[in-house]
Amino acid sequence: MNWLNTVAGWLPEFVDGFLVTLALVAMCLPAALVLGMLLVLARISSKALVWMPAYAVIEFLRNVPTFLLILVVYYGAPLLGSRLDGLYCGAIAIAVQHTAYLAEVFRGGVGAVPRTQWDAGRAIGFKPVGVFFRVVLPQAVLKVVPAIGNQVVVLIKDTSLVAGIGVVDLTLTGKLIMERTAASYEVFIVVAIFYLVLTTLASGLFRWLEVPAGKRR
Structure with missing residues (x-):
């Protein structure tokens, strides 16, 4: 039970790292x-x-490794005169890459919306952009709620990559605690549990949203 005492002693640090991970997701x-x-x-x-x-x-964004994109933003920002710290550089890189993934998810949903919906929107006087945002996109989102949920889980896991540029998130917190305690196995089990709780909550939320979405389709 010594390892439990060790982990409990570092619980505030784990929570701090978890809050940084939550901030990245947010x-x-x-x-x-x-x-x-x-x-x-x-x-x-x-x-x-x-x-x-x-x-x-x-x-391009879908085929570039996430960590490479994080490094490009992190080391490229100073060249553009920006003094963003690692947290924001990591957030920008992850958000930009997942923009591409989510765009494809939304495209699948848009493709599933009958063409007659576009025609109906135009018939009541909307311009094409108005038809997209006010008629088609809401229906498309309802059709791809599970896929959005899957992508959110991937995004949560990708936030761990910011540890590679020195952001003290949950993953790097675990590494630092491991170096001080030599309890690598136990520490990273705790880190994994934190991630599991977060991804499980996200998955549960989107499963809950999927039910009313299915009724409205």
Whole structure:
């Protein structure tokens, strides 16, 4: 039971690291959702000068390792005169990459909305952008709630990568505690439990949202 005493003694540090992870999720998720909705609007455009750059951006971001993108933002920001710390650099990189993933999720939902919905929106006087945001997108989101939930879980796990640039999140907190206690196995079990709790809550929330969404479809 000595390891339990060790872990309990470091509980405030674990909680601090967990709060940093929560802050990252709180910054990344809303940004990725909003930007993903805007990016999918460009992706489904009928104009080649609009959809082709959007397609290129999505494919690039989806095929670049997340940690590499974090490093690019972290080391590139000073070259642009920015003095952002690692927390914000990591949040920007993760949000930008998940924008691409969520754009594709939304595109799948938009594709499942009958074309007649577009025609109905135009018939009542909406412009194409208005039809998208006021008629099509709400229906599309309802169709892809499970996929959004899966992507949120991936985003939560990706936040652990900011430990590589010195952000003292839950993962780096675990590493620092391990170095001081030599209890590597026990410490990282606790870290895993924290992540498991967070991802389980996120999954449960989206499963709960999926039920009323299914009734409205």
